[in-house]
Amino acid sequence: MYLWFKILHIAAMAIWFTSLLFLPRLLVARRAGHADGDSDFFFPLAGTLYFRVMTPAGLATIVLGTVLIAYGPFGAWLPLKLAVVALAVLIHLYLGVVLHEYTQERPRHGVLFLRVVGWTPLVLLLALAALTAAKPATVAPLPPPPATAN
Numbered sequence: 001m002y003l004w005f006k007i008l009h010i011a012a013m014a015i016w017f018t019s020l021l022f023l024p025r026l027l028v029a030r031r032a033g034h035a036d037g038d039s040d041f042f043f044p045l046a047g048t049l050y051f052r053v054m055t056p057a058g059l060a061t062i063v064l065g066t067v068l069i070a071y072g073p074f075g076a077w078l079p080l081k082l083a084v085v086a087l088a089v090l091i092h093l094y095l096g097v098v099l100h101e102y103t104q105e106r107p108r109h110g111v112l113f114l115r116v117v118g119w120t121p122l123v124l125l126l127a128l129a130a131l132t133a134a135k136p137a138t139v140a141p142l143p144p145p146p147a148t149a150n
Helices: 002-032 039-071 077-103 111-134
Strands: none
Touching: 002 039, 002 077, 002 111, 039 077, 077 111
């Protein structure tokens, strides 16, 4: 059963992060006035992506990950991984706010900001892959504070 939970977790995570990477590109197209940003194309596609693909995949990822925690080994990697997942959830929620602003025709971010937000999930995905693959049991201790000269 563990294997099936893991397979479903990875599949849901792949769909979720693909959506996290794609939605900012749609927002850039809308903001820059590209053909993909046309209202007749953008709003149905972005709404479907966010509410029918991205959010269910994110929820499935989190639920299945929670189930896997009951099975899996523990170590320093798990709290670090959960912190990275929390950042992904915050980006997901913020993209929902930005999408809502676009439906109100009140976008407040420029193309450069949206491009940076669009690359952030890739960095988070790489961090998740590294933490999950390495599964460090401990985290290196912090260096001692610098000595003060008296």
